[in-house]
Amino acid sequence: MPVVIAELSDTLSTIVENTGKSVVRVEGGHRRAISGIVWSPKQIVTAAGGVLKEEVVVFVDGKELKARLKGRDESTDLALLEVDEPLPAATFDDGAGVKVGQLALRLARPGETVRATSGILSAVGQKPWRTPRGGEVDFYLESDAPHQSGFSGGPLVDLQGRVLGMTTNGLLRGTSVTIPTKTIRRVVAQFEAHGKVRRSYLGLQLQPVQLPDPVRASTGEEIGLLVTSVEKDGPADKAGIQYGDTVLHLGDDSVKTLQDLYRYLRADHSDQQVPLKYFRNGQVTTSQVTLGGR
Numbered sequence: 001m002p003v004v005i006a007e008l009s010d011t012l013s014t015i016v017e018n019t020g021k022s023v024v025r026v027e028g029g030h031r032r033a034i035s036g037i038v039w040s041p042k043q044i045v046t047a048a049g050g051v052l053k054e055e056v057v058v059f060v061d062g063k064e065l066k067a068r069l070k071g072r073d074e075s076t077d078l079a080l081l082e083v084d085e086p087l088p089a090a091t092f093d094d095g096a097g098v099k100v101g102q103l104a105l106r107l108a109r110p111g112e113t114v115r116a117t118s119g120i121l122s123a124v125g126q127k128p129w130r131t132p133r134g135g136e137v138d139f140y141l142e143s144d145a146p147h148q149s150g151f152s153g154g155p156l157v158d159l160q161g162r163v164l165g166m167t168t169n170g171l172l173r174g175t176s177v178t179i180p181t182k183t184i185r186r187v188v189a190q191f192e193a194h195g196k197v198r199r200s201y202l203g204l205q206l207q208p209v210q211l212p213d214p215v216r217a218s219t220g221e222e223i224g225l226l227v228t229s230v231e232k233d234g235p236a237d238k239a240g241i242q243y244g245d246t247v248l249h250l251g252d253d254s255v256k257t258l259q260d261l262y263r264y265l266r267a268d269h270s271d272q273q274v275p276l277k278y279f280r281n282g283q284v285t286t287s288q289v290t291l292g293g294r
Contacts (some may be wrong), residue, residue, distance in 0.1 A: 008045065008147070008275035010117065011159060012105065012116075012159075013160045013248065014161075014279060015105060015157060015159070016105065016107065016114060016116045017162050018161055019081055019090060019091075019107060019155065019157050020107055020109070020114035020116075021060075021061070021088045022037060022038040022087070022088050022089060022090035022155075022163075023035055023036070023038075023060070023107050023108065023109045023111055023114055023154055023155060024036045024037075024038065024039060024044060024059060024060040024087070025058065025059040025088075025109040025110065025111065025112075026044070026046045026050060026051065026056060026057075026058050026067075026081070026153060027056060027058075027059075028050050028051035028052055028053055028055045028056040028069075029048070029051065029052035029053040029056065029077075030049070030050040030051070030052055030077075030151060032050075032110075032150060032157050033050075033110055033111075033131055033137045033150055034046060034047050034049075034110070034150055034151075034152045034153040034154075034263065035052035035107075035109050035110065035151060035152065035153040035154035036058060036081065036153050036154075037090055037106040037153070037154065037155045038060075038087045038089045038090055038160035038164060039080070039089065039090070039092075039184070039188065039257075041087060041088075041089055042082055042084065042085075042086055042087070043070075043071075043080060043081065043082055043083075043088035043188075044058060044067065044080070044081040044083065044087075045078060045080055045081075045131075045153075045166055045184055045188065046078075046079050046081060046166070046210065047077050047078070047079065047152040047153035047166070047168045047170055048072045048074050048076075048077045048078055048079040049074070049077055049152065049168070050152060050153060051069060051072060051079045051081070051171035052083045053069070053110065053174060054068065054069050055067070055068055055069070056069065056081060056111075058081065058083065060109070062112070063085075064118070065084075065085055066083070066084075066122060067081040067082060067083045068081065068082045068083075069080045069081060070190075070191055070192075070195065070264070071185070071187075071190070071191025071192075071195055071196055071197075073135065073187055073191075073196065073197040074133055074135075075098065075133040075134045075135030076131060076135035076136075076137060076171075076179060076183060076187055076197070076218050076287055077131075077135075077168045077170045077171050077179065078166070078179060078183075078184060078187045080187075080188055080191045080192075084090075085257040087159040088119070088202070089190055090155060090163045091161060091162050091163065092162060092163045092181045092184075093160075093162035093163065093164055093181060094105035094180070094181050094182045094185075095124075095139070095141065095164045095165065095180050095181060095182065096214065097122065098121055098124055098141070098158070098164060099124060100120075100121050100123065100124050101120050101121065102120060102121045102158065102159075103118065103119075103120055103121075103158075103159055104118070104119060104120065104121055104143050104145060104156050104157060104158055104159075104164065105117070105118050105145065105156070105157045105159075106118075106143065106145040106147065106151055106154060106155075106156055106167055107118075107154050107155050108111060108148070108151040108153075109150075109154070110148070110149060110150020110172055111150070115148070115150075115151075117146040117147075117148065117151075118145055119143050119144040119146070120143065120144055120145075121141070121142070121143050121147030122142050122143055123140060123141070123142040124139070124140070124141055124142075125140030125141070126137065126139060127135040127140075128152070128206070129131060129161075130259050130262050130263070131171045131172075132172070133169075133264055134199075135171075135197075135214065136183075136262070136263070136266070137179060137180070137183050138180055138182040138183045139180055140174070140177070141156070141164065141165055141177065141178040141180050142176070142177050142178065143156055143167075143176075143178065147167060147169055147210060149178035151167060151169075151176075152167065152168045152169055152170060153166060153167075153168065154166070154167055154277050155167070156264065158177045159274060159289045163180050163181060164178060164180065164181060164213070165178040165179050165183070165184065166169075166178065166179045166184060167179075175242070189210055193257060193268070198270060198293055198294070199265055199266070199270070199293070200265045200266060200269040200270040200271075200272070200291040200293055201234075201265055201291065201292050201293070201294055202234065202235050202236045202241075202250075202261075202265070202276075202289065202291065202292075203229055203230065203231030203234020203235050203236045203237060203292065204229065204230060204234070204236045204241065204247075205227070205228045205229035205232070205257065206226060206227055206228060206247060207224070207225065207226050207228055208223055208224070208226070208256065208257055208258070209222055209223065209224060209226040209227060209246060210222060211223065211224050211246065211248075211279065214282070215279050218284065219248060219279075219284060221254060221256070222256075223256040223257075224246040224248045224255070224256070224263065224278075224279060225246065225247040225255055225257075225258070226244070226245075226246050226247075227241060227242065227243055227244060227245045227247065227278075228243070229243065230242065230243055234292065235289050235290055235291055236276070236289055238289075238290070239276065239287045239289035239290075241276065241278065241287065241289070242280070244280070245278045245279065245280045245281040246278055246280075247261075247276065247277070247278045248277045248278055248279060248284065249275070249276070249277035250264050250274060250275075250277075251264060251269075251274040251275065251277055265291070269291050270291055270292065270293030271290065271291065271292075271293060272290070272291055273288050273289070273290045273291075274288070274291060275287070275289075276288070276289045
């Protein structure tokens with residue numbers, strides 16, 4: 001075996017041995033066990049889709065520990081567990097320098113021992129993206145390393161043994177993606193502060209529509225969001241927004257797509273009063289709306 005390949009093989013084996021100490025098996029009420037990552041000595045992050053109970057069981061190195069659910073967010077498929085006995089925390093990296101083509105390992109503990117698959121980083125997006133459930137992920141990260149049964153909730157690890165994020169197949173149908181460490185930090189901070197992820201909201205159901213020619217000419221906008229439902233006594237209802245209105249701007253942002261809207265409705269905008277520009281009965285109107293929080 002060439003020396004370089006032998007050295008790489010030893011490196012991968014060492015990573016699995018060392019980082020694997022921070023990977024646990026999680027039995028959270030789902031029909032199959034998943035994996036988890038020791039975030040801090042008494043905290044574990046895992047996939048929300050596999051945690052269906054307030055009290056779950058985790059296994060690592062022959063030990064069985066009771067764990068309590070401290071926070072769960074389906075929109076990012078992240079959950080935070082707490083145990084009483086300290087465990088070795090993984091080393092995390094925010095992934096600022098990751099590039100397509102770099103080698104990476106998926107680790108998991110679907111049974112008693114750690115398993116690993118290898119591959120390359122096949123996609124690295126530079127912009128935040130919204131999951132189909134409305135969660136905000138700081139950037140897109142995907143590896144072609146095989147994602148086997150029980151691997152959800154486990155780490156994606158670089159060749160320095162640093163965890164780049166948590167892998168999951170619960171967000172995009174037929175695709176396994178990695179929730180980057182940067183997103184995990186933000187979500188865990190909200191779990192610790194509130195026990196959940198807070199978001200601002202309008203209380204509207206909307207769909208994109210093309211605007212009439214006169215509105216295009218006067219506003220410079222071609223697409224808006226048609227109001228198809230208004231939550232009674234919700235923020236938009238209190239501001240006078242009605243079924244059939246077409247939302248054009250929220251705050252200082254133009255909203256052409258639901259992604260634009262979700263991007264604006266961050267937790268730090270809760271309880272803020274912002275202008276909402278909309279089209280109704282041939283006229284463009286602006287109302288002040290106080291965003292709710294939930």
